[in-house]
Amino acid sequence: MLDFTFRNPTEIIFGRGTIAKLDSRVPKDAKTLLLYGVGSIKRNGVYDQVRSALGKRTVVESGGIESNPLYETCMKAVDLVRREGAGFILAVGGGSVLDASKFIAAAALFKGKDPWEIVASSGATVQEALPIGTVLTLPATGSESNGGSVISRASTKEKLPFLSRHVYPRFSVLDPETTCSLPARQVANGIVDTFVHVTEQYVTYPAAAPLQDRLAESILQTLLEVGPRTLREPRDYDARASLMWCATLGLNNLIGCGVPQDWATHMIGHELTAFFGLDHAQSLAVVLPGLWRCALESKRAKLDQMGRRVFGVGSAEAAIEKTEEFFRSLGVGTRLKDYGVDAREAAGKLRARFAERGVRLGENGDIGADAVAEIVIAR
């Protein structure tokens, strides 16, 4: 087992009707920025529940956070926070709104010249942040219980993550009932996103960490079981609840303790989203099987194990096929042509970008620009 430190201070408030508990969690003496997305919370009743729980608190609102939240949009909210003197941010929505709230919380107190440095430094420049609480309405990113955020910049077509212990939510309210009205595409994307979060921390090389392996497999097995049920029976509370808890535990740092981590699929996928507008999960569904085939020998032991324990098949190759089948069964295409993207063009753009950055990806640091192009061109 590798050495590790683990700390996750977020309080999870999970279950039916839990939005009402905001009243005991959101400070009464600070002005609250209520941050949300493109309006679904106004249609499904979540907005009304939140406003009712906040009661007479002073609230300023900032809506319009888009999928793959933009630096440009976030900076408008940062201006609002500064102008209004907001002291607390309540993010209500999916991972995009939550990620945006983390950037805004850090940028509002950022002492440097350009808050984009927060992202460009991967979070290293964050010294403090406004306190954040969240109401999660879309299980997928794990952002409700981690210190990570991914921000895009329209002007440069960049999409980059940052991490900081200062941006963990103080609390996150998870009411599975709020997810029952989600469009199937978003639910399916959330299942794929969670699946890939787990495999990034699991399909690497054996590290004598049998408990961590089994925890990861537990989430994957549960996704296979409840994921399709959420799509088939949208109002099945228990399936929604399990999916939501899978998504949180998939990326709250726990299953990655003491084991190597990959994250190449995410880094490559981010670029497909930045250049071609694929949904985040779509980009992962495209990249993951290709990356696994290219890294087959170094990942064979773990893919074999996943095949055996999660899918009940006898080889690494079959495990990859089963994964693709699972994604497609949810309606998430696994090839670039499913999204009208030319693989040769994508490979060229990504080779150039990764060559420029000079990073080497994967748990062994052996995936450079040429390997990225090779993965993408085969998709």
Next chain:
Amino acid sequence: MLDFTFRNPTEIIFGRGTIAKLDSRVPKDAKTLLLYGVGSIKRNGVYDQVRSALGKRTVVESGGIESNPLYETCMKAVDLVRREGAGFILAVGGGSVLDASKFIAAAALFKGKDPWEIVASSGATVQEALPIGTVLTLPATGSESNGGSVISRASTKEKLPFLSRHVYPRFSVLDPETTCSLPARQVANGIVDTFVHVTEQYVTYPAAAPLQDRLAESILQTLLEVGPRTLREPRDYDARASLMWCATLGLNNLIGCGVPQDWATHMIGHELTAFFGLDHAQSLAVVLPGLWRCALESKRAKLDQMGRRVFGVGSAEAAIEKTEEFFRSLGVGTRLKDYGVDAREAAGKLRARFAERGVRLGENGDIGADAVAEIVIAR
């Protein structure tokens, strides 16, 4: 799935040589109470590592915390803390030392008349506590990452738990190498204790929580795999590390989120320890199989599942037998006669005590004094 809240703020610092990191975690501006047990940390080098990491800090020491830490012993440390004005407690040892530190931390700031009220109120009267850090040297109780503590009182032969969010350790250092010199009996006890912590949160009734079930099974499976290895190969680092992480995750509140919990085995076992001096794990190994047989019908679905998934057997009855076999294979006896205790006498004493308390135990609240006696007399 049941509703829940979950928050665990403890930082885990895990791996080889991590005791040195105390220097960056223990406050420099407070007098530290260094709390430990009956001296093994002085023989195995842990004490020297701790003192070296603490450097020039002002430290007062209190040793002599016994297994099943006594209120009477703790109160001497409380007097010391008050007299010396200690502002931080560093507990170095196993669950007993850690549990004691929690009581001392709460009692030192207790405003009521008699600090025993902390225990008698199950922790409800705790309003604040001194900050605690721990160096864990015995994987078993999970006390390194929860807000629970069990304190005994010699004068009344009581052994009772209390819980408080104020006594979570700020950090816990887990260096598996410190566990390599443990006596086999303590290692075996730790494996049994962890196993039973998991089953208290798992062998109840189905609650539509498939992820939680699998997380619990993950720990049980890993215990079956690495537990015997730690006894066979005492210096196998990876086995020690996995056992240590199993013990922490077995009782850090995570696997119990959203599912019913039992804890009757613990409550009955505590009394066997209080009256007859059995080791904590010995008492659990005696009670658990008996309790399961008495509650067979209400627990059958989960016992069947555990049998199938953890032991690869086909019935609840076989799962119970396999559990007993596992405990005995570790050298932990599962019958009262293994410890020279007369079952009839024990049943009588426990019936009287539980009748006096009037509590009803178990996830269904259906185990009263007569049922306790029935369980015990069959052991």
